[in-house]
Amino acid sequence: MNILEKISQDMLEFSKSEKKVAEVILANPQVAIHSSIASLAKMSNVSEPTVNRFCRRLDTKGYPDFKLHLAQSLANGTPYVNRHVDEFDSPAEYTNKIFESTMASLEVARQSVDVAMVNRVVDLLTQARKISFFGLGASASVAHDAVNKFFRFNVPVVHFEDILMQRMSCMNSTEGDVVICISHTGRTKSLVEVANIARENDATVVGITSPDSPLSKACNYVLTLSVPEDTDLYMPMASRIAQLTLIDVLATGFTLRRGNKFRENLKRVKDTLRGSRFNRPENS
Amino acid sequence: MNILEKISQDMLEFSKSEKKVAEVILANPQVAIHSSIASLAKMSNVSEPTVNRFCRRLDTKGYPDFKLHLAQSLANGTPYVNRHVDEFDSPAEYTNKIFESTMASLEVARQSVDVAMVNRVVDLLTQARKISFFGLGASASVAHDAVNKFFRFNVPVVHFEDILMQRMSCMNSTEGDVVICISHTGRTKSLVEVANIARENDATVVGITSPDSPLSKACNYVLTLSVPEDTDLYMPMASRIAQLTLIDVLATGFTLRRGNKFRENLKRVKDTLRGSRFNRPENS
DNA sequence: ATTTCGTTTGTAATTTTATTACATTTATTG
DNA sequence: CAATAAATGTAATAAAATTACAAACGAAAT
Numbered sequence: 001m002n003i004l005e006k007i008s009q010d011m012l013e014f015s016k017s018e019k020k021v022a023e024v025i026l027a028n029p030q031v032a033i034h035s036s037i038a039s040l041a042k043m044s045n046v047s048e049p050t051v052n053r054f055c056r057r058l059d060t061k062g063y064p065d066f067k068l069h070l071a072q073s074l075a076n077g078t079p080y081v082n083r084h085v086d087e088f089d090s091p092a093e094y095t096n097k098i099f100e101s102t103m104a105s106l107e108v109a110r111q112s113v114d115v116a117m118v119n120r121v122v123d124l125l126t127q128a129r130k131i132s133f134f135g136l137g138a139s140a141s142v143a144h145d146a147v148n149k150f151f152r153f154n155v156p157v158v159h160f161e162d163i164l165m166q167r168m169s170c171m172n173s174t175e176g177d178v179v180i181c182i183s184h185t186g187r188t189k190s191l192v193e194v195a196n197i198a199r200e201n202d203a204t205v206v207g208i209t210s211p212d213s214p215l216s217k218a219c220n221y222v223l224t225l226s227v228p229e230d231t232d233l234y235m236p237m238a239s240r241i242a243q244l245t246l247i248d249v250l251a252t253g254f255t256l257r258r259g260n261k262f263r264e265n266l267k268r269v270k271d272t273l274r275g276s277r278f279n280r281p282e283n284s
Numbered sequence: 285m286n287i288l289e290k291i292s293q294d295m296l297e298f299s300k301s302e303k304k305v306a307e308v309i310l311a312n313p314q315v316a317i318h319s320s321i322a323s324l325a326k327m328s329n330v331s332e333p334t335v336n337r338f339c340r341r342l343d344t345k346g347y348p349d350f351k352l353h354l355a356q357s358l359a360n361g362t363p364y365v366n367r368h369v370d371e372f373d374s375p376a377e378y379t380n381k382i383f384e385s386t387m388a389s390l391e392v393a394r395q396s397v398d399v400a401m402v403n404r405v406v407d408l409l410t411q412a413r414k415i416s417f418f419g420l421g422a423s424a425s426v427a428h429d430a431v432n433k434f435f436r437f438n439v440p441v442v443h444f445e446d447i448l449m450q451r452m453s454c455m456n457s458t459e460g461d462v463v464i465c466i467s468h469t470g471r472t473k474s475l476v477e478v479a480n481i482a483r484e485n486d487a488t489v490v491g492i493t494s495p496d497s498p499l500s501k502a503c504n505y506v507l508t509l510s511v512p513e514d515t516d517l518y519m520p521m522a523s524r525i526a527q528l529t530l531i532d533v534l535a536t537g538f539t540l541r542r543g544n545k546f547r548e549n550l551k552r553v554k555d556t557l558r559g560s561r562f563n564r565p566e567n568s
Numbered sequence: 569a570t571t572t573c574g575t576t577t578g579t580a581a582t583t584t585t586a587t588t589a590c591a592t593t594t595a596t597t598g
Numbered sequence: 599c600a601a602t603a604a605a606t607g608t609a610a611t612a613a614a615a616t617t618a619c620a621a622a623c624g625a626a627a628t
Contacts, residue, residue, distance in 0.1 A: 015575085015576060015577085016576080016577095017576075017577065017578095018576095033352055034349075034352075036613080036614060036615085037614070037615060037616095038613090038614075038615090046577085046578090047577065047578045047579080048578090048614090048615075048616085049577080049578070049579090049615095049616075049617080050576085050577065050578080052615070052616065052617095053576095053577090062615070062616070063614085063615060063616090064348065064351075064585090064614090064615075065318075067352065068317060068318075068351065068352070068355045071352045071355045071356050071359070072355050072356060072358070072359035073359070074356070075355070075356030075357070075359035085536055085540070087540065089540065091399045091400075091402050091403040091406070091537060092399040094533065094536050094537060094540065095394075095397055095399050095402055095533050096394065098529060098532050098533050098536055099390055099391075099393070099394035099397075099529055099533075100394070102390060102529050102532070103387045103390050103391065106383055106386060106387050106390075107383075107387065109383070110379070110380065110383035110384070113379055113383075115375045115376040115379050116375075118375050118379055119375040122375070137432065138429065138432050140428065140432070141425045141426075141428040141429035141432060142425075144424065144425040144428050145422065145425035145524065148421065148422050148424070148425060237532045240429065240528065241525055241528060241529065244524065244525060244528070245382060245383055245386050245525065248382050248386070248521045249378065249379050249382050249383075252369055252378050252382055253375060253378060256369070256371065256373065256378065299604085299605060299606085300605080300606095301605075301606065301607095302605095320584080320585060320586085321585070321586060321587090322584095322585075322586090330606085330607090331606065331607045331608080332585095332586075332587085332607090333586095333587075333588080333606075333607070333608090334605085334606060334607080335586095336586070336587065336588095337605090337606090346586070346587070347585085347586060347587090348585090348586075348614090
């Protein structure tokens with residue numbers, strides 16, 4: 001496992017001085033690998049043995065071994081740690097931090113996905129009479145995006161942003177219909193109600209949400225996503241991206257299930273767009 | 285450069301004893317990185333200074349530095365590569381592949397972002413009288429999402445999916461208005477027309493698109509994103525995610541520029557949502 | 569507030585590891 | 599077969615990391 005991730009993950013378990021060390025390393029891991037234990041201790045305002053203990057806490061043999069691990073993590077070109085943006089960041093800094101923490105979140109999300117459940121939901125979707133995607137707020141655009149994918153499959157796809165329309169649509173659902181409810185927190189009342197209405201009308205309800213949430217309890221099937229959301233800025237960011245990627249996974253599973261001939265259909269949909277585009281100089 | 289390759293490449297320049305060292309390392313690099321200079325010397329039947337000289341010949345500072353380089357070379361299992369989904373992938377396989385290639389694309393996207401331009405666009409946005417987000421197809425949901433972010437800033441934000449509405453909206457734009465046009469290919473005719481209309485009416489047009497596209501030429505400012513899109517399945521995936529992340533960057537830049545007090549506003553917007561939610565057992 | 573215990577942290581000694589300076593050997597060329 | 603340059607090794611030195619132990623700190627109990 002990437003030791004940088006491990007550091008930020010174990011941050012809570014560290015003692016005060018160990019945290020100092022952790023911060024210095026996370027702030028500038030490239031410098032850390034080229035420092036001796038003495039200079040790293042000085043940079044962190046901590047004694048040398050503390051640095052050593054810090055290394056051992058991370059299950060390395062000692063400082064040199066730790067450096068090796070660190071070097072390897074950095075070599076991956078992936079210091080994808082969820083680094084928080086702060087007030088004094090330059091544009092370059094916050095840009096990189098956001099990209100990196102998005103990648104870090106995706107990695108976490110990937111590990112939290114229940115593949116068996118993905119498979120089951122893909123099953124459901126391929127057999128669905130009608131598929132609905134509902135989300136509110138930030139998740140509305142995820143639902144929107146899902147429609148954009150699934151309509152290509154030539155399956156009836158439904159999507160409303162309006163709560164009343166969502167409710168009415170669910171009222172009319174029947175067995176064989178699949179309703180996908182998207183919510184990061186899973187605590188949006190109206191969406192839980194929508195899920196309940198759908199179930200009362202025999203639709204199969206699938207939630208894309210966090211585990212143990214009210215929404216997850218209202219669903220027949222739940223695709224859980226545990227994403228560390230940086231709530232400092234009060235805007236949903238990583239959760240959304242993870243949801244979208246999961247939608248991609250479902251869409252891909254769908255096309256794979258339908259087989260080769262089906263994929264030729266997709267190409268046709270794409271080719272239809274050509275008329276609306278400026279052609280490339282060469283090739284498409 | 286990968287130091288293992290460098291070793292085998294420089295093999296001819298090595299002296300007899302150095303060759304011994306090189307061979308031992310190449311034969312089992314994993315062992316080498318966990319050995320001290322003494323044990324490596326013994327393994328190679330060579331003295332310690334010879335090992336040291338060997339390291340220096342490879343342009344490293346000494347043995348420990350050499351080990352760092354070696355460790356990095358070994359770490360390169362090249363993690364997030366854009367691995368293409370194929371027909372016979374199991375759910376676990378395609379799930380992982382999609383997550384990983386999404387991360388890989390984000391990494392590429394990150395490197396392609398022009399930070400100075402980000403800064404300029406943030407400038408523009410903070411001074412805008414009105415901000416419009418337009419996109420079609422898959423980019424429509426990105427625009428949708430952008431609205432969800434920027435409306436929190438208490439700035440007039442506009443978004444239409446309908447082409448005619450987009451055109452009309454641009455007709456009414458004036459100096460001080462910022463129009464953001466989102467398109468992966470930058471070849472969607474209607475969107476280029478929308479951009480032109482906006483410019484004719486003195487709005488500032490910003491494109492989030494690929495370089496050298498017709499759309500990029502129609503804009504005052506262009507935020508280019510070069511994302512390797514897996515076109516096998518004929519669905520926009522990575523491009524979208526990169527666009528969304530860039531929107532996050534812009535939104536973050538915006539809040540940072542506006543300063544601390546402003547961020548308290550954001551918290552208020554978020555708190556307003558609380559009434560519509562099921563509360564958490566503890567805490568918010 | 570004060571004592572006590574457990575934890576955390578630092579100081580100083582020790583050990584390990586790497587590097588340097590120099591001597592010896594080995595090859596190379598006239 | 600010298601003479602010289604290059605390569606290698608030995609031993610001393612320096613640097614770095616680790617250990618053992620003592621001081622400081624903080625939480626719980628009196």
